Amino acid sequence: MIATEKIERIIELSLISGYVKDDDAPLSIMLISYPETAKSSMILKFNCPHTIESTDLSARPIVDFVVPKLRNNELHHLIISDLTKVLAHRDTTVNSTISFLNALMEEGVKQNLFFGQLFEFQTRKKCGIITALTFDYYYKMFRKFHEIGFTSRFIPISFEYSGQTVLNIHNAIKNNLMFNEIVKMKKIKKKKIHIPSEIADWISIKAQDIANKESQEKIRIRVKGKQKQISIKIYGFRLHRQLRKMAKSIALSHKRDIVSWSHLAELKELMDYIRLPKNPKVI
Numbered sequence: 001m002i003a004t005e006k007i008e009r010i011i012e013l014s015l016i017s018g019y020v021k022d023d024d025a026p027l028s029i030m031l032i033s034y035p036e037t038a039k040s041s042m043i044l045k046f047n048c049p050h051t052i053e054s055t056d057l058s059a060r061p062i063v064d065f066v067v068p069k070l071r072n073n074e075l076h077h078l079i080i081s082d083l084t085k086v087l088a089h090r091d092t093t094v095n096s097t098i099s100f101l102n103a104l105m106e107e108g109v110k111q112n113l114f115f116g117q118l119f120e121f122q123t124r125k126k127c128g129i130i131t132a133l134t135f136d137y138y139y140k141m142f143r144k145f146h147e148i149g150f151t152s153r154f155i156p157i158s159f160e161y162s163g164q165t166v167l168n169i170h171n172a173i174k175n176n177l178m179f180n181e182i183v184k185m186k187k188i189k190k191k192k193i194h195i196p197s198e199i200a201d202w203i204s205i206k207a208q209d210i211a212n213k214e215s216q217e218k219i220r221i222r223v224k225g226k227q228k229q230i231s232i233k234i235y236g237f238r239l240h241r242q243l244r245k246m247a248k249s250i251a252l253s254h255k256r257d258i259v260s261w262s263h264l265a266e267l268k269e270l271m272d273y274i275r276l277p278k279n280p281k282v283i
Helices: 002-019 039-043 059-071 091-104 135-147 163-174 197-215 237-253 261-271
Strands: 029-033 051-054 077-080 109-114 117-125 128-134 155-160 218-223 226-231
Touching: 002 029, 002 039, 002 077, 002 128, 002 155, 002 237, 002 261, 029 039, 029 135, 039 128, 051 059, 059 091, 059 117, 091 109, 128 135, 135 218, 155 237, 197 237, 197 261, 237 261
Parallel strands: 029 128, 029 155, 051 077, 077 128
Antiparallel strands: 109 117, 218 226
């Protein structure tokens, strides 16, 4: 499906960001759209080293699989194709899991008492998360997520299909042309990527522009069974770091160690997909 090509490129770059050598965590991406828009298929298209792919996540998988991989420096991304399943557990489990992921995506984790089990690392371990939610579930969880800064740790990729894309998909199904290609990614040697000052200035301005635009939007939430709109304030600091990381990932994907203006041209194109659910990208 050509319509999803740019979104798939963003997912690929997020995975590549795990091999960018700097102090920031790898990119975290949340796809937000209606059901049946192939969110999970796009996420699961990429088979990348140093990742864990799971349809669910709770205390036991974290202790048994995630923590050992982090300890051995064998993990840069958790791939959770549908975050709804993680949020379907009882409140205590959900709260502990989200709290763990929240730290993992930014400041990192070093020592934690998790469901009665203590784990400790010599250095702080950071990890990106690639996941998806429907519009309705995003709104349902937004207030809780926003209060702890969970949503701002993700780059939001909000989209919907145009009438032509819907027709194209139906024609592909009718003609038995649908297929799920798996892209096997290779391990990349970690590299430091330099961003020239003039390019860094451009990214800084664009991050502030996006943050200002998002701060003007109102998010629809449900409070005690009634619809309510709330304003959100976004400074764009995290987004600024995320855009810098994405620019570095583009350079690394082209086997370069300096971000160029051609890399920035691709970043600019992909930035059009960074949207909150109120203003989804129509593809």
